[in-house]
Amino acid sequence: MRNRLVNLFTAIFIKEWISLKRYPFNTISAVVTVYLVFLLFFLGYRLIGGQEAPFSSTTEGFIVGFFIWTYSIAAYSALSWGIVQEARQGTLEQLYMTPLGYERVAIYTVIANFVWSLVWVLPVLVLMMVTTGRFLHFDLITLVPLLILTIASGYGIGFITGGLGLVFKKIQAFFQILQFIFVGFIVAPADTIPLLKILPFSLGTRMIARNMIEKLPIYQMPAFDILVLVVNAVFYLLVGFFVFKLCEKVAKDRGLLGHY
Amino acid sequence: MQILQCEDLTKIYKTKKKKIHAVDHISFSINRGELVGLLGPNGAGKTTTIKSLCRLINPTSGSIVIDGTDVIRHPRTAFEKIAAVLEGNRNVYWRMSTKENLRLFAGLQGYSSRQVKTKMDGLIDLFGLRDKINTEARFLSRGMQQKLAIACALIKNTDILFLDEPTLGLDVEATYEVRRLLKEKIASEGKTILLSSHNMGVVEDVCRRVIIINHGKIVADEEIKRIKEFFQVNSYRFEVEGEINAGTQDEFTKRFLGVRFSSDKTRTEITIDLKDSMRIYEVLEILKEKGSKLLSIQNVEPDFEEIYLEMVRHEK
Numbered sequence: 001m002r003n004r005l006v007n008l009f010t011a012i013f014i015k016e017w018i019s020l021k022r023y024p025f026n027t028i029s030a031v032v033t034v035y036l037v038f039l040l041f042f043l044g045y046r047l048i049g050g051q052e053a054p055f056s057s058t059t060e061g062f063i064v065g066f067f068i069w070t071y072s073i074a075a076y077s078a079l080s081w082g083i084v085q086e087a088r089q090g091t092l093e094q095l096y097m098t099p100l101g102y103e104r105v106a107i108y109t110v111i112a113n114f115v116w117s118l119v120w121v122l123p124v125l126v127l128m129m130v131t132t133g134r135f136l137h138f139d140l141i142t143l144v145p146l147l148i149l150t151i152a153s154g155y156g157i158g159f160i161t162g163g164l165g166l167v168f169k170k171i172q173a174f175f176q177i178l179q180f181i182f183v184g185f186i187v188a189p190a191d192t193i194p195l196l197k198i199l200p201f202s203l204g205t206r207m208i209a210r211n212m213i214e215k216l217p218i219y220q221m222p223a224f225d226i227l228v229l230v231v232n233a234v235f236y237l238l239v240g241f242f243v244f245k246l247c248e249k250v251a252k253d254r255g256l257l258g259h260y
Numbered sequence: 261m262q263i264l265q266c267e268d269l270t271k272i273y274k275t276k277k278k279k280i281h282a283v284d285h286i287s288f289s290i291n292r293g294e295l296v297g298l299l300g301p302n303g304a305g306k307t308t309t310i311k312s313l314c315r316l317i318n319p320t321s322g323s324i325v326i327d328g329t330d331v332i333r334h335p336r337t338a339f340e341k342i343a344a345v346l347e348g349n350r351n352v353y354w355r356m357s358t359k360e361n362l363r364l365f366a367g368l369q370g371y372s373s374r375q376v377k378t379k380m381d382g383l384i385d386l387f388g389l390r391d392k393i394n395t396e397a398r399f400l401s402r403g404m405q406q407k408l409a410i411a412c413a414l415i416k417n418t419d420i421l422f423l424d425e426p427t428l429g430l431d432v433e434a435t436y437e438v439r440r441l442l443k444e445k446i447a448s449e450g451k452t453i454l455l456s457s458h459n460m461g462v463v464e465d466v467c468r469r470v471i472i473i474n475h476g477k478i479v480a481d482e483e484i485k486r487i488k489e490f491f492q493v494n495s496y497r498f499e500v501e502g503e504i505n506a507g508t509q510d511e512f513t514k515r516f517l518g519v520r521f522s523s524d525k526t527r528t529e530i531t532i533d534l535k536d537s538m539r540i541y542e543v544l545e546i547l548k549e550k551g552s553k554l555l556s557i558q559n560v561e562p563d564f565e566e567i568y569l570e571m572v573r574h575e576k
Contacts, residue, residue: 004370011367014360015353022355022396090350093316094412098368099339105368252318254273255282255308258346 008100009108016112020119027120034070034124041066042132060136063128064209065186071121071147072154072186072201073179078113079106079158080175084165093258103241110155114148142211142218149233150204154182156236157200163247166256197228200236204229263341263420263452264290264313269322271308271476282308283319284476290454292419295447297463297470297484298456301572305476306456307346310424313454314344327419340369343413344422351409354398358389358408361397365412376415383411386445403434407441414446421446423455427462435462442466460568474572487567494537495560498530501553508550515542527555 020027042062086092096102129135161178164171182201190202197203207225210216218226251257271283283305290296298306311317313324315335324331331338345351352361362383366376373380384390387407397405406426413421426442427435443466447453457463463470464484472479480487495518503523512519518533532543540557547554 003372007367007370007372007375010372011364014367015356015364018353018356018360089354090347091353093311093314093344093346094351094365095368096316097314097339097342097344098370099336100368100370101336249318252316255271255311255317257316258311258350 004100005104008098008104009111012105012108013112013115016109016116020116030074031120031123031127034066034073035127038066038124038128039131058213059132059134060213061209063125063132063134063136064212065205066128067121067125068150068201068205068208069182069186070124071117071151072182074117074121075110075113075151075154076158076161076178076182077175078109078117079155080161080165082109082113082158083162084172087166087257090258096257106159106241106244114151136212137215139211139215139217142216143208145218146204146208146211146229149229150201150208152233153200153204153236156233156238156240159237159240159244163244166251167247167254197225198232200232203232261292262289263292263327264454265323265325266309266313267323267325269309269312269324270320271305271312271317272320281476283312285322286473286476286478288471288478288481290452292452293450294469295453295467296455297467298454298473299458299460299463299470299568300456300473300479301458304458304473306458306473307424308476309473310344310422310454310456311346314342314346314422316346341418342420342422343416343418344424345409345413345426346422346424347428352397352405352412355396357394357396358384358400359393361408361412362415366415369416369418371415371417376417379415379417383414387411387441401434403430403437406430406434406438410438410441410446420452420454423453425457426455427457427459439465472568472571479571494535495531495533496540496543497556497558497560498532498543498547499555499558500528500530500547501555502526502528504528504530504550504552508546508552511546511550512543515546528552531560 042059083092086095095105098105125136157178161171161175165175185199185201186205188196188199188202190196190199190206203225207221207229210221211218248257266289267287269283269286270281273280273282286305286309298309300306308317312319312322313326313331315324315331315338319332326338327341329337329341353364356364359380362376362380363373366373366380384393387410389404389408389411392400392404397408400408410423410426413423423442427438430438439462442453442455447466453466455463455466467484469481469483470487471481503525504521509521512521512530512532516532516534516539520531522529522531530543534540544554
């Protein structure tokens with residue numbers, strides 16, 4: 001069984017890589033678009049007389065926030081648009097027919113996407129640092145787990161919207177609006193209003209910023225915050241998956257898995 | 261030995277105003293190694309039936325057992341036994357090459373590329389895809405895409421293959437090629453195949469048994485040979501000199517069922533299905549009355565298409 005799971009994971013991992021490779025225009029345009037939006041905010045804010053950066057007290061904070069926003073969109077799109085796209089192509093039904101379970105396919109897709117997203121998210125981060133001349137601290141031992149826990153809520157939301165997209169075909173306009181709602185979650189002041197820590201991305205962004213800007217390693221961060229971040233990640237993933245399974249049942253009842 | 265049992269399968273779609281019985285209490289079974297056609301007009305319930313068998317649609321009621329596994333309760337175990345090509349060329353990844361698609365579908369079944377290497381090579385050769393091994397599916401012809409979709413289902417190495425309209429949208433040559441592959445190669449491997457189509461020719465050519473479905477109900481479930489015998493239809497082709505006028509054509513159409521005409525300027529062929537072969541003399545009488553010069557009479561194979569249409573008409 002273990003070998004079969006490894007084979008399934010390998011197949012999904014390669015599939016995600018091929019999809020990134022075969023849509024070079026999408027990948028490049030994503031990098032360019034995100035970078036232009038960054039410039040628009042950053043330079044625009046300066047032009048109107050702002051001192052440091054929008055949505056943050058420092059330029060470094062703005063870069064971290066933008067980096068998390070980019071990553072969260074990559075994560076969320078992989079599931080929301082990804083599931084709808086598979087249904088439209090007619091391949092979702094084939095994924096469902098694996099004897100190893102669609103749940104595993106979905107989880108492996110999330111892992112593969114998390115890794116492959118770096119291919120275009122990292123260049124955006126480097127571009128932002130070069131543009132602003134502010135270089136952030138990279139401590140992978142702290143950054144990777146925090147990033148996984150922070151972005152997990154994006155996958156949870158992706159499961160919810162992907163599931164809703166299967167049932168309600170006209171929901172796609174909402175997919176784009178949601179990306180901008182993410183900005184609100186990221187800039188929410190979780191350090192001054194503790195209740196905001198339950199929002200997706202909010203606490204994680206603060207913790208990543210403390211690491212990348214203040215060089216604070218994960219083992220020196222408050223244990224309570226780490227616990228809340230873990231609970232937050234698990235909560236959004238579980239709720240997302242639960243809603244997705246509900247939508248999947250409705251889609252199967254209505255015969256919508258392969259309909260678009 | 262039965263490999264698939266479908267009992268009292270029902271699928272009702274509820275809309276605000278009404279209930280639609282897409283599949284209405286159908287029962288059938290399929291033996292191991294059998295090639296069965298699921299025939300019916302568009303909207304008859306073929307796709308809903310196949311997708312229910314694959315557990316891609318939740319049936320309203322009924323049971324499906326595949327090789328001893330309850331598909332409704334244990335779909336994953338059933339997926340070890342079944343592969344499906346649904347809606348033709350939409351089943352493969354268009355941005356992936358032939359080889360990449362085959363590897364992915366093997367992976368979905370839990371096989372590594374190494375484990376399926378020999379099988380993959382065999383399928384690539386069998387389906388004539390060797391030259392297109394690195395070509396993205398979107399650049400393949402529709403016929404090639406269809407063959408790739410079938411190859412992707414076959415690489416899963418399952419006992420049962422469901423094919424939903426495998427020749428839909430293909431040109432004549434590609435249709436013939438797919439039919440030939442199904443009949444001569446895949447069937448000879450002992451696979452159990454359930455093939456749905458609204459095309460009688462495909463089913464007649466590939467399958468020995470046919471389940472005719474209309475309005476979600478089974479109209480007939482018989483060997484094709486027996487259905488033909490049941491109707492005891494004898495088709496005769498009368499070849500006469502020159503063209504025949506509209507009045508004569510009307511007379512034939514009024515007096516006989518299943519009359520077809522084809523003509524060029526020098527000769528006309530009149531094909532008529534006759535349940536009672538004694539009525540051949542009536543045909544000759546009309547031809548004599550109209551002064552048509554008879555060139556030949558031939559007893560031809562009954563047209564399965566006509567039989568099928570007749571059955572569906574009766575059901576209505």
